Amino acid sequence: MHKKYKNKNITMAHGSGGKASSDLIKDIFVNTFDNDYLSTMEDQARFNIPAGQIALTTDSYVVNPIFFKGGDIGKLAVTGTVNDLAMSGAKPLYLTCGLILEEGLPIETLDKIIQSMQKTAEEAGVKIVCGDTKVVEKGSADQIFINTAGVGVIDKGVEIHSYQAKIGDKIIVNGFIGDHGATIMQSRAELGISADIESDCQVLNHLVGKMLSVSNNIHSMRDATRGGVVTVLNEIAQDSKVCICIAENSVPVRVPTRGVCEILGLDPLYLANEGTLVCVIQSEDAEAVLAIMRQTKAGKDACIIGEVVEGPEGVVSLNTLFGGTKIIDKLVGDQLPRIC
């Protein structure tokens, strides 16, 4: 970062479109994102797209706190959008970056976040090719909000849809669930708990590429962000008009994440993830896909947690640790810590 920004904060001038704005864009964004598309400084990025179906997505990031164990809002803004593209089987190519900054945000903090975005974009193999910055008065936003849109290409023959789950299909997750939600929960000062957990925040496109290299029979796939694994399973069960049954004892949950859940009365199946995918796959292909997933960092703890079964349409059931059965529905609202 240029030393002229040391100990300086974002002011309304940085969003005015004048010199302060253009300096900030050049010094922080163009410098860091460093690619030919962005450095032309046109009003739009221009690029050619390889043959195939185009996938387009957008998401906004408002996480609090903006830095957490295992990630930060910048990393999240790239992984979230890249993963949304990857879940269709698309190869993510280009991202946009829209920023809403609160007056008073230290420029050093902004720089850290932008660096983190670039690092994550490199990991994913995508380029951040255009952007926008607005500054709002103190109190009108919480430090920094980021929106990213992403574009990718789906190869011919790849057809992954939430309505394709079929009886007999296996349900795979790529690793331990709930770590992101538990991390955010424990970083909230008023709850006063501390645990050795970090967010699972990571890009999944390379993992998905590997999975597609060994199977044409991935029927449905979603990343289990807000609302957790249960919410995704319910969406798939409803869209595919099938019944999904998972076994509680096969769902991987880290010990400290379980500890946070026991103390606060939460269910890890509903906790948010930022690098966890749920894949519905034809059973014959399940072992091959698991094997290749386990060779990757993002998938080394992959496992089967359940299957699509005969039963009432649109319903997800859980065989509890204890041998009982219960229906696990979407939550009405957020999961709140409880005492009873």
Add this chain to the structure above:
Amino acid sequence: MCLGIPAQIKEIIDVDNQVAMVNLSGVSRAVNIACVLSDVCQAHDLINQWVLVHVGFALSVVDEEEAHKTLKILDEIGELSATVEEMNQGEK
């Protein structure tokens, strides 16, 4: 009601205000120990003891002996059932 969970007392962090640090599966939290102190149990006696924690307060010390007794009874309920089953199978 009343979500309560056993955790282990690791350290007394404030004797005057009766605060200890407990640990559960790698999760730490400061809890008040006033309800588990008495003439016969001083703060330092609690180190490494397991307590039931509810809304940031230790409410009771886990009695290890009683816990084992309960588990033993649970075992015996099982045995009884197994014996009955054996007898039934014998009859067949």
Add this chain to the structure above:
Amino acid sequence: MKYVDEFRNPEQAKKILKEIEILCTQIELAEDRPIQIMEVCGGHTHSIFRYGLNQLLPKKLDFVHGPGCPVCVLPRSVIDNCILIAQHDDVIFTTFGDAMRVPGSDKSLLDLKAEGADIRMVYSPLDALTIAKKNPKKRVVFFGLGFETTMPSTALSVMQAKKEGINNFYLFCNHITIIPTIKAVLDSPGMRIDGFLGPGHVSLIIGTQPYRFIADDYHKPLVAAGFEPLDILQSVWMILKQLKNGEAKIENQYARLVDDAGNTSALNPIAEVFELRDFFEWRGLGSINHSGVKINEKYGAFDAEVAFNLKEVTITDPDVCQCGEVLKGILKPWQCKVFGKECTPETPLGALMVSTEGACSAQYSYGQNIDLINKK
């Protein structure tokens, strides 16, 4: 997890379940109906649903979900008072996550938070005290609710506030007591409960002596029970054994934490700070004498009711609401006149539809489908 996982062993459960099944066939009731066991405590209701225990137990055995969910039974008038307090600009309103979604006459605390009120979820009343210390210019109100289990924590927090001279901390006290509540259930006409699962965590404060009258005067068994699935199954087994032998005793399954005499170190602060109210209004059960506590005069400076000049407002449940009958085991949720019609989880009329673990809410969300799955 120590003292947790040992009590969640599914293999062990199979054996107890078999024993329970045998016992059920040996118990003869005067009427042709299932054996009804009331779990007084919402924590037990939660465990029963979480582990699917109701699906594992024989059809001849029914759990009746009791009044021990302090969130479900909060009357609308209390939530309305919370909203009156939290609307003050100089107030930081703190409470447990559980209370956030309970509907008042007009809105919930979560709704008010969305409108900009400073409402914070805390894990402990001590955290509210910390917030008060950090914000000396604000009045910090803690909304205390729950049975005897939670009382020592709020009492000690108020005592701590007094000790440290924190004069911007207030308690809005809505604690309730278990014994008059069980008595109200026992006294209600048409009551059909055969035995009680006693609330384990309340018992570790008050002991098991206060339950004596249930055995002596009403001739019903009660077993103070832990919350892990094996605790619950063992306690059910203990109740059934009593029923089979025609006994009515107070037993303690949760001896690893519950002392029959209770916990004096926890009872003392309760006595120091609180006194009984003449009556407390419950959602679903109506008014029950001496079933609530308030802050006594000695600690009056910390009483939010005084500081905010709150009036006793009573908003009775709608006439059509039959929660009381469901709570007492007389009606099944779906037999209530408004079940699934005027009363749904999104727009609850009665207590049992409020919390997701409430008997009616669970029945509404899962009832039909769980039967379909189990038929398979």
